[in-house]
Amino acid sequence: MMWVLLIIGILILVLLILIFTKVRVYIDYKRVQTNDKIHIKLSAWYGLIHYTFKVPVIKKDDDSAAIVVKEEQEMNGKTEKEEKKKITPEDLRDGFADMKELLQHMVGFHRVIRQFTGKIQVKKFSWHSIVGTKNAAHTGVLTGACWALKGSIIGLLTTYFNFRIMPAYSITPDFQRWQANTSISCILQFRIGQAMVTGIKLLRYWKGGKPHFRSRKLAKLSGDSNKQSF
The missing domain is CATH 2.20.220 (Glycosyl hydrolase fold)
Structure with a gap:
């Protein structure tokens, strides 16, 4: 009996450590x-x-x-x-089809995911780009458009994620040559327990029975292991 209690105690301790990791x-x-x-x-x-x-x-x-x-x-x-x-393009098509299949089977998918992303802390976020054409006027227009697009994307990210720092981003124009270079660096942090709770919620709100995936890897989950992309 003592061994059983000891094993249960160890399992509970390991689970608690995992949850708060x-x-x-x-x-x-x-x-x-x-x-x-x-x-x-x-x-x-x-x-x-x-x-x-x-x-x-x-x-x-x-x-x-x-x-x-x-x-x-x-x-x-x-x-x-x-x-x-x-x-291949077929792989991308099947991936989008599988995402649509998942969304159709999830009730409140957006709400559950947003609750999880709101707990993800962003410790670092930097996004720097260099754009340019051989035409100075076109480069100026392109730079302005990139600033607007990048600002909108970062604004959306700050709505969904818990940013602990101010994001750093820039657009550097190059008026001498064609360029479209970019670099993104970020650090995210979350607890395993938070991810586990999100997974449990997704399973809880599942509806509609077994999904039918098209990509080969996910088709194994639905029992269609021999299914090929068409």
């Missing part, structure tokens, strides 16, 4: 000319446990309309997986 998400995105780089790092317990996801190369496939993505995943500094993938 803070997770930091570091996101860095850079686009220079035609090269895109994405670096996402998840860290917990002051870096004792960390997981890194890198997409160092994103480019268009010369032989098709697909996008070639090179992925690298690391766990505590050790490379777990490295592979190349092709993202």
Whole structure:
């Protein structure tokens, strides 16, 4: 009996530690000319446990309309997986179809997600861009439009997320050449317990029975493991 109580006590302690554990998400995105780089790092317990996801190369496939993505995943500094993938227009179409399917089965999806994002603390947010054309007048118009667009996006983000700092952003015009370079760096923080509560709420408000997903990975969840994109 003592062993059972001890095991239950340990499980409760582990669950409490997990619930109150803070997770930091570091996101860095850079686009220079035609090269895109994405670096996402998840860290917990002051870096004792960390997981890194890198997409160092994103480019268009010369032989098709697909996008070639090179992925690298690391766990505590050790490379777990490295592979190349092709993202086709069909994959994007199936992804949007799956998102629509999820939204149709979720009651109050927007409200639940907004409650969660409101608890996500933004510790750092910077977004700097360089835009330009060879025409000074066109560059001026483009710069103004980018300022307006970026200001609207950041305003929307501050509505949904809990910003602990003022976002830093800029648009630098280049009147000498064509340019569309940008870099985004941000740090997000939330508790695992908050994510768990959000997942429970989403399951609670699920309706309409089993969904029918089209993408291969999500089709396995709905029992259509042999389903192909059409």
